[in-house]
Structures are given as structure tokens and as C-alpha cells.
Amino acid sequence: MDPVPRSEYNYANKIVLISINALEEIMGKNGLNAILNLAHLPHLIDNYPPNNLDREFNFADFSALNTALEELYGPKGGRGLALRAGREAFADSLRNFGAMAGVGDMAFKVLPLPAKLRIGVPAMARIFTQISDQLSTVEERENEFVYTIHRCPVCWGRKVDKPVCFIAIGLLQGGLKWVSGGSEFRVNESKCIAMGDEVCEFVIQKIPIG
Ligand SMILES: [Zn+2]
Numbered sequence: 001m002d003p004v005p006r007s008e009y010n011y012a013n014k015i016v017l018i019s020i021n022a023l024e025e026i027m028g029k030n031g032l033n034a035i036l037n038l039a040h041l042p043h044l045i046d047n048y049p050p051n052n053l054d055r056e057f058n059f060a061d062f063s064a065l066n067t068a069l070e071e072l073y074g075p076k077g078g079r080g081l082a083l084r085a086g087r088e089a090f091a092d093s094l095r096n097f098g099a100m101a102g103v104g105d106m107a108f109k110v111l112p113l114p115a116k117l118r119i120g121v122p123a124m125a126r127i128f129t130q131i132s133d134q135l136s137t138v139e140e141r142e143n144e145f146v147y148t149i150h151r152c153p154v155c156w157g158r159k160v161d162k163p164v165c166f167i168a169i170g171l172l173q174g175g176l177k178w179v180s181g182g183s184e185f186r187v188n189e190s191k192c193i194a195m196g197d198e199v200c201e202f203v204i205q206k207i208p209i210g
């Protein structure tokens with residue numbers, strides 16, 4: 001696997017640590033070490049990023065992690081693992097950021113689902129925009145929310161013919177489950193910068209699937 005060109009953008013250490021911990025939980029330490037080696041990140045073995053919000057983790061390295069997942073487990077296996085890692089990363093730790101945004105408190109819990117989504121989905125976008133160089137915005141349509149990542153750490157520097165930002169889908173699904181109080185939602189990546197699109201775009205159906 002070729003090294004990914006460096007980016008001028010960085011992810012907060014904490015988000016990367018949460019993601020790496022989720023990957024380790026899913027595939028075990030040996031699996032994770034294989035991923036880190038393949039991604040040209042052997043210095044991270046037993047030396048994970050610190051648990052702080054400093055923007056020090058290059059988008060290129062996060063993209064390499066995701067590429068290595070696919071290389072090692074195949075497109076389908078890698079996709080499944082990335083989705084799971086995204087969901088678990090949110091469930092484990094990222095929800096704490098949401099709590100800071102007031103999404104988990106009692107007044108929020110009693111809102112009807114449409115209001116929860118109308119507040120919660122933009123709150124998720126704001127969290128990522130505030131704590132990293134990943135610029136995210138949300139547009140509400142009649143039946144869906146369009147969640148747009150304008151600078152994407154997941155597919156940075158990649159060239160593909162299908163969308164590949166699965167860990168972002170997992171994070172969104174984890175976030176939606178939490179915001180809604182336990183529902184599952186269909187999230188489809190409709191544009192991907194790695195395919196030549198200007199942004200990575202995720203369409204979230206407002207009606208839950210379960
Ligand atoms: Zn992307």
C-alpha cells in the first residue's frame with residue numbers, strides 16, 4: 001500500500017484514540033498491529049495518540065488506517081469493520097461530546113423524534129467542526145438530512161470508484177441511535193471526495209428502520 005500524501009489538516013488526538021481503541025476491541029491487538037504496520041504507522045503500536053483535543057493527527061494517517069482495513073480484510077470485510085468501529089467509537093466516548101452540547105439531558109429526551117433529529121444532527125456536525133479540521137454541515141430536506149463533510153479525514157488522498165467513508169457512516173449511525181434514544185437509521189454516502197466529488201455527502205433518512 002502506497003503512503004498517503006500529507007494533509008494540511010489534522011484530527012484531534014482524542015478522536016483518533018477513540019477510533020483506535022474501537023478497532024482494537026473489534027479485531028484484537030494483533031489485528032490492530034497488522035493494520036498499523038500496513039498503514040505505515042508502526043510508531044503507533046503501543047503508543048496511541050494522547051487523550052487530548054490537540055489537532056495533531058494528520059488526515060493522511062487517518063485515511064491510511066482506513067485504507068489498510070480494506071487492504072487487509074477485503075472491501076466487504078473492511079467495510080463491516082469500519083462501520084462497527086465508527087458505531088462503537090461513538091457509543092464508547094464521542095457521546096460525551098454530545099452531552100456537552102446538551103443532547104443527552106432530560107429536556108432533550110422528552111422531545112418528539114423529529115425535534116430530536118433537528119437539534120441532534122446539526123449538533124454532531126458542530127462537534128466535529130469544533131474539535132477538528134473536519135468541516136461538517138447539515139441541510140434538512142423533507143424526508144432526509146444531508147450531512148456534508150467538506151474536508152474528510154477518512155478518504156484523504158484516495159482515488160476510488162465507490163464511496164469509502166464507512167467509519168463516518170458508523171459514527172453517524174452511532175450518533176443517530178443515541179440522539180433518537182435507540183433507533184437505527186439508513187445512512188447512505190452519496191458523494192465521496194475520493195471519487196472526485198467536491199464533498200463527502202451522507203443522506204440520512206428521517207424515518208428510522210428499527
Ligand atoms: Zn470522505
